[in-house]
Amino acid sequence: MHKEDIASSKRNTIQKQPYSLRFPFCRLAPRRFNHEEGAMFSFSMMRTCCAIFALCFVLLGSKSSVLAQTVLPVIPLPATAVQGSGSLLVDHGLQVVFEGHTEPRLERARIRFFDTLYREIGIPGVPASPVKREQLVIKTAGPSAAVQQLGEDESYHLEITATGALLTAPNPLGVLHGLQTILQLVHSTPEGFAVEAMTIDDRPRFPWRGLMIDAGRHFMPLDVIRQNLDGMEAVKMNVFHWHLSEDQGFRIESKTFPLLEEKGSDGLYYTQDQVRGILEYARDRGIRVVPEFDMPGHATSWFVGYPDLASGSGPYQIERHWGVFDPAMDPTRESTYQFLDQFIGEMTALFPDAYFHIGGDECNGKEWDANPRIKQFMQAHHIQDDAALQAYFTGRVQKLVTKRHKITVGWDEVLQPDTPHDVVIQSWRGQDSLAEAARRGYRGILSAGYYVDLNQSAADHYAVDPLVNGTVALSSAQIANVLGGEATMWTEYATPEIVNSRIWPRTAAIAERLWSAQSVKDVNSMYQRLDVLSQKLAYYGLPYQSVREQMLRRLSGYSDPAALQVLASVVQPPRDYAREGLKSYDVFSPLNRLVDTVPPESDKAREFNEVAARIATGKAVSGDWQKTRQWLVLWRDNDAALQPSLVKSSLTAELVPLSRNLSQAATIGLLALDALQNSTPVNAETQKKQLSELKEFEKPEAVLLNRIVPGVEVLVQATRTQ
């Protein structure tokens, strides 16, 4: 589901759902929350956010009910929240007291809660307090399942008053979620760190809220996995989908078939002890772990040690390029299934989750077509084509999985006419294929629209709902087949250094889509809360912002990074699969350029483009003209400061034209701004020439887009010609 068939599939198409932007209004404060503020998710926005947070809660209507939604900094937004009076100070005085069911996991959660809280507010980690004061009472009704199950009750009830807090939940899963809500609510006040008094009732909309990480293409060390489990816990995601084998690497120790990792991993794999450590780590955070072993395609790395598994004649090497490759398992030999039976036996014993992912995507069938023995088998068994052969393979493998009392998960392709009905379909094709599956009685999870490796905006991902398009026509029983969704992080362009800044913070917007009510879709509110979370994620174990700063320093060598930072703030990597066409990459490619450093969306450029649109349409508000001029002057003059250092390093030499284009686009923007401000007509020829120059600047340079160009174009187009 990852690479082929771009034109014909939906996975590349961002589904813009029609949704009404409801502007929140304040119950308690006269301040209006306007569009301009909502669009600036910078520090100044956070100031706005904080002011609103301190003043009021906001009600948003929804079709089904009036939900109390807040712009308080919690993501995903709770199901209901009602403001209380006053606030609870949070410092050494806070005690946690357990009532009802207890277990070691809860005690570890308490320790972790305080560790995170102390990091967040910066107080020493001395657990004993000299003075007993506020209590957080945690009442847990009973245990959760010994192995976390899909659909377990994850609800919690939280009451915060000025003197204490009560967190109740049917089982530890709700407690874990409630603690994260408290941590996100902590903020700085004139009196100290505090949590506003309120009552929250919360539960998820979907039971399957996942993040997939591809550890096959680039191996992701344990630290990275743990950091992402920390991030998932913070936003209440509950499935870690671990993509463990790929053409480029087999990433887990097999005691039954040790050549898998010995020959297929470059030594970069997880031992089974390490995996067990991750499983415990995930369970402690209310997260299931679903392993994926991709077959029959995407499996070259298996064949380096076990060529007899493959349909070609071998020998095989670990794949060093990106793409879809020919090697595929041989579905016609019994030895293949004997091997997989043992292998699946070993892996299902290691991973306790009830679900087991067998991949199934992007098998191009070329090795099958080229092998006379396989063609003969197909004829003998009346197998019409490669799709049918794969269906035969999937059916056989699915039985092996069932034999181990597990439920099979596979990508869209595994859905065939006679696919058994307990197979779960992970859709990279979109809601229509999800709907088709649901109608036929298959359960499914959505990943189309949630590919966080594709440099789309948080708003784009946020707009994708599993229950729209094809799914709207489903009966309620069929709707129940839609289990949720998964953010998917493929790693052609992500090393361990980069991967966190590709997954976060945007995955939190997906987490909200899957947890909060369908009616929760105010993009401005989401961006505000995302911004607050971005700051907190460093305390939650994800220091991707500082890694980005460190990468900028590396790019700058011994030069001052300030000018490079200016350029970095307004450029973006191209979206979707455009990068592949711009430059050639493989497993060894350094990912240490500006395109690897900048976030997938430029906040600054978006802000500029919005202000430019207001100016162009005569809707400028106070400060717009001045701000625009300052920015354009900065961008115009930055090139002179930056150029001398760019050529000093092989990492930055490619940025010479990009920096120059920024300067030239800003120069054009300033001319337009002058004309607009003075209401001076411009020469039509000049305008035409400028627009054609800007067209040129829209093209990627150094695999980066200059994102101020759209705003400058808007300004130029708004000038009056003579």
Add this chain to the structure above:
Amino acid sequence: MHKEDIASSKRNTIQKQPYSLRFPFCRLAPRRFNHEEGAMFSFSMMRTCCAIFALCFVLLGSKSSVLAQTVLPVIPLPATAVQGSGSLLVDHGLQVVFEGHTEPRLERARIRFFDTLYREIGIPGVPASPVKREQLVIKTAGPSAAVQQLGEDESYHLEITATGALLTAPNPLGVLHGLQTILQLVHSTPEGFAVEAMTIDDRPRFPWRGLMIDAGRHFMPLDVIRQNLDGMEAVKMNVFHWHLSEDQGFRIESKTFPLLEEKGSDGLYYTQDQVRGILEYARDRGIRVVPEFDMPGHATSWFVGYPDLASGSGPYQIERHWGVFDPAMDPTRESTYQFLDQFIGEMTALFPDAYFHIGGDECNGKEWDANPRIKQFMQAHHIQDDAALQAYFTGRVQKLVTKRHKITVGWDEVLQPDTPHDVVIQSWRGQDSLAEAARRGYRGILSAGYYVDLNQSAADHYAVDPLVNGTVALSSAQIANVLGGEATMWTEYATPEIVNSRIWPRTAAIAERLWSAQSVKDVNSMYQRLDVLSQKLAYYGLPYQSVREQMLRRLSGYSDPAALQVLASVVQPPRDYAREGLKSYDVFSPLNRLVDTVPPESDKAREFNEVAARIATGKAVSGDWQKTRQWLVLWRDNDAALQPSLVKSSLTAELVPLSRNLSQAATIGLLALDALQNSTPVNAETQKKQLSELKEFEKPEAVLLNRIVPGVEVLVQATRTQ
């Protein structure tokens, strides 16, 4: 040695050694390295540094020999370095080949070398290369000692050419050091990352180059310990001195006396398994680990579980305040020595190093004086005073250490008339006491002047040499008794969050003092190389710069941190023990204020003060006037931007007057600058009033010093009065 007797001891006095500042000159390039550049250790300095690095090596004379010293970014500076021609490109092509002696530690060093290198240059960690190319050949003559010994040969020889490199060493210790030199030499060029061709012969000046971390007052998690071992490896330090017990906490598991950690640690202690992990981690990095158990004073935490050890009547609680406290072990009961015999037996079995530190500092004797039984014992045994009683105790404990075949280390106080001659004295009093010990045949290590917790400048620490003052009169045999020194990090004012930014990068200046030749003392060169190292330390595992940025964001809450950053850039915590007098702190005090965030020295203020001095003395160089005016305008106007946000958080409200003072000082500075630039006389009364205002601004606010005041004073004083 830590807290008392401030007036009478030298530990507070920075010993300014007379040393001649030798300005390096370039052999190959016409460019002069001038004082102004040397003082700016900003990014612009790094550009300078890089330019020089690319162009030339620099020769500095020394008394004993002409050493080839470079301003290439290596700290500590190697003993000799001779430039070759061309440079070695460093990328996936680089291979490491071992010849001669091999052992698993070397293989781990190779993996670590590549991990660090790949992080540093930002390439994927795929160890296999598609193309074999450059080789780094490592020839190791033989093994080092099974347990690392004081004085082992740590030398190495490194030859780098444009086509490969050769690293030879008598044993793995030199290999470890040589690999760090290579990593530090890597820098960005137009052709890619590279190392200049050169030949280096290197060995340390002193055999004991240590860092002490106090894990007693604030517990320091394993991560922090490992990060500092990484930092120590980078700068070739070889002794980690682990201060494991204090009044405020007993930090290690004892299987013999489990109440030590159970009652004395708040649950914050290292298990013996964890300690063994650290020992291996340290050995892998060529670092010995010397544990310290402080006795008979600084031991309150022992007595919570074992009150019979103490001289008072108990019961005892973990101490929550900072200072010197009365509780002390009872030196008069045999049960004390029976306990210590078992305890030392257990700990010497755990820690393999030949040295064992028993503390011995700051026992005030009050519990002894108050106990009639102890007074009686003293009379009966003709023990004159508390010092003599402590000497008796030390003598007994030293025998217990000797019985376990270990050598005792203690602070200055353990040196008494009949101290056995194998005891090593760690001096917090200075070179004179070190000299006295050496003359009497005791070996010693210097810590006076290396207290990195005291907010002194890197230049201050750098100026402290173990072999000056009292030590200069020593014979060469006596000089051999001076083993080296230790940077010491006491942690009253350092949580795990802060501690790395207190230790680094200044400890690297101490590491150079202890490794490089005595003649290496160009402060400008040190600061340049320190600046380069600061950038690299993030790759070496010490991300303290980003932690600082994160702390600034916490201080700013949801406000833009830019204005706070401006204030932060010109203020400094007060030096030495001044902080204690300004505010009351204890174990629970949050260390999350601006004073905890800013570095111990303000680079920006130092730069300003130097420029102001040039202007005042008529020696301004190009750009000085303009730069000074820009800075002063920024500082003057910053208050208006900053004030509104300061009061929003309890963390920043205290900064209101400091920010205002900065603005007012800058305003005065601008008036003076105008007068100087226009040669206008100023009213004498006005000048007097301004100087008296500035005097006020010199006083700490919010436990911080406004460090632009000295420069402004210099400007005002330079104006002509009428």
